[in-house]
Amino acid sequence: MRIGFVLAGLGMAGSAQAQAVRQTYANPIDIDYRYNFEQVNQGVSYRTGADPAIVTHKGKYYLFQTLADGYWSSSDLVHWTFIKPSRWPFNSIVAPAVWSDGERILIQPSMTRAESILSTTDPDSGQLDFFVRRMPELVDSVGEGHVPAPGEDKVPPGPWDPALFKDDDGKWYLYWGSSNVFPLYGIEIAFEDGKLIYKGKPKPMLSLHPDQHGWERFGQDHSGTLPNGTPIQPFMEGAWMTKVNGRYFLQYGAPGTEYNAYSNGTYVSDKPLGPFEYAPWNPVAYKPGGFVQGAGHGSTFQDVNGNWWNTGTPWIGYNWTFERRIGMWPARFWADGQMAVSTRFGDFPHYAPTGKVEDPESLFTGWMLLSYKKQAVASSTQGEFAANRATDEDPRSFWVAGANKPGETLTVDLGAAKTLRAVQVNFADYKAGRFGDAPDIYTEFELQSSLDGKNWTPLAKTEAPRRDRPNAYFQLPAPVQARYVRYVHGHVGGRNLAIADLRVFGSAGGKAPAAPGGVTAKRDSDARNAHVAWKPVPGAVGYNVLWGVRPDRLTLTYQRWADQGAALDIRALNVGVDYWVAVEAFDENGVSRRTKAVRIR
The missing domain is CATH 2.60.120.260 (Galactose-binding domain-like)
Structure with a gap:
């Protein structure tokens, strides 16, 4: 079941010419999202996709997600084939941990009771086997070095929202957590004779600090409240571990999948179990504006050409709070350790790379x-x-x-x-x-x-x-x-x-719009917020407000439509971190020159 296209009447000379066209994709990714059964008792039925885990395995890509009855494979990140597995949990799989060790793919579902870990050495066949038949229960006490909050003296049932990671030395680790009370945990594990062995006790890795990290506040545009105005603690979930140049990037999704501000962040360490340090350039994946909104809870993987990618869970939310889709964006790691995900024009067509790409933004087609x-x-x-x-x-x-x-x-x-x-x-x-x-x-x-x-x-x-x-x-x-x-x-x-x-x-065949003028950026008394304004550009369809911790690394983007006005309140800043911001206009002809980056003061 390959995704493709059939077009007629376009003067094509033949299939060879069609194959020469550089392939593109657009978010949400084009797969046969499965119908969700969770709300059938309420008479509601809808397709959903969430919590994507993509791994590269023997030169191909495999996508797993929440509440699907199988998984997908691809050879190019554009065309995806659904695979019906030989066995699958009766209650399906939620937010699975997936890892390829080069020989096999391991698949571990979120769990609150003893369940199995599955594996396959031939994922295209759909043949899955038991790798661990029954997960052992987690030990109750939390590890040393953590002062429990009220009601936090025991590890919650799980692991829920797990992530598997195999280090270069062959050691395995498990990370997990989905809560607005408990932290995200990690522990070393081992696989012995078909069993999973916990080595030591779970160790808290990180927690949310919305009083310091504006993007960790719950709600639409980080309002910090439910729609009725009730304050709510943000949620942390979706652990994923990536090791690059000796650094361990422990990623997490926050502050909640139900709104436009769902994002991915990371802590960094030189050891797989920390201690981890908060990255001041967080969030790493952020997409609150445009057609596709939300980029949290996903995975980071490297394609066969050495390019990095980050996936996430955009929000639909019409039929039910957790109605969602899947997005995929190019990412990069700088030599100094900064991680970034490019969501600029992140729901417009992008090229699928066929070689190494130095600048992820170069994959935007300009369409x-x-x-x-x-x-x-x-x-x-x-x-x-x-x-x-x-x-x-x-x-x-x-x-x-x-x-x-x-x-x-x-x-x-x-x-x-x-x-x-x-x-x-x-x-x-x-x-x-x-x-x-x-x-x-x-x-x-x-x-x-x-x-x-x-x-x-x-x-x-x-x-x-x-x-x-x-x-x-x-x-x-x-x-x-x-x-x-x-x-x-x-x-x-x-x-x-x-x-x-x-x-x-x-x-539309005309000239790109002029660059916006008069950009001003002022930080609020609440340092998590800033107000950015600019002069409207005649004929503009919209604007991208771009900001970051260096004037030459404006890694975060908020897309605004021109009919929303020439101003934006950014509510995603970290206290104690300096920022620069620039604005670009776009219309049906193209994108303007980006304004000079100005410091948010």
Whole structure:
């Protein structure tokens, strides 16, 4: 079941020319997300993806996630094949720990009672075997050097949200934790005669400090509260260990998966069990703005070309708090030990590298969003779910057709003839009413283009074999001139045909916008916050506010739409750390020159 594209009427000379096109992808990644069964007792059914663990194994990539009934493989990080395993836990797997030791892949689910660790030496076959049949219970007492908080005198049941790590000397370690009370733990382990042996007692690794780290505050844009204003302690979870140049990067997700500010951070040590030091350039993966929001709880892996990647869990949250997808972003480690993940234009098309890439930002294709807030019309509409909701860049807002039947259409008017390079169709699960492996859970549709809205040309379509594609992405093998893009429905497995956003990428063919002027940046009396402002750029579609701990390393990005205003409150700063900020504008033609970095004072 390979992801691919079928395009017609584009003057392609043959398959050899198509293969020469540099491959791209866009977030959320295009896989057949499985239907979640957790909320079926409430009559809610939706596709979900979360807590991705990607490992490189014998030249290929394997993706595991929460509440799937199997896993995916890829040879290029673009096309993913679902693999149905020979055995799988009855209650599925949540936030698995996954590790390749070169010979086998180990798969350990989150657990609150004794469960198994599975392994495979041939992951493409789906053949899984027991590596550890029953995990031993964790010892009760916490390790030395930790003063327990009230109610924290014992290690909670688990390990929940585990991470496995094998060091260069052959020693194994286990890290885990998912709580807004308990810390993240680590312990050395060993595998002996089909058993897992704990060596010593669990040792606390790190805890959240939202009073010092602004990005660790819970809530939308780190509000620190629930929607009703009730204060809440942030959550820490999603441990992952990466060793680079003798440094141990113990990563974690915070402050909560339910909002746009979900991020990955890291502590660093020269020993696998610490002591660990907080990285002042945290968070490392941060994406609170744009269509895809949230980058926390994932994995870090190195591809076959030596490039680093970080994955995370973007938020959907319409049907249920924990309705989510999977994102993947290029990362890097500087020689001085700083880790960073590039989420700049992180939901626009990016190239999949075929060699070593020095600058992760160079993977951005430069294909701009052409569909934002454009007029859309539909063959039918259900209730208040109007066609224009499919161009607002909000996954929680969507068009619903009057009927889920073949031939229903959704047409977007780009306003003028433009150069099309890629299209992404993001479906929503509105009152889906079913779940699981029903035979009709598949996606089928065609895309068409037109210059005049009357004469239509095939643009792209889903291909056999049938499968589910809730975030279908089509890269066009050659540029196409068009003003209109039309979705022609075939089939979706849910009760309703609902599209959150039909996103069109390419170029309007003009000059890139001017750089913003008058950038000011002032820190609040609360040093975790800063206010950034700039002069609006005529015709801009949006802005990227970029900041970091050095003027030449603006590693963090918040994307803003121009209709949101020319200002941003950053609430993700670390107390006692100096920052610099710059702003760039973008429109349908390209990206402006970045302003000179100014110090946040």
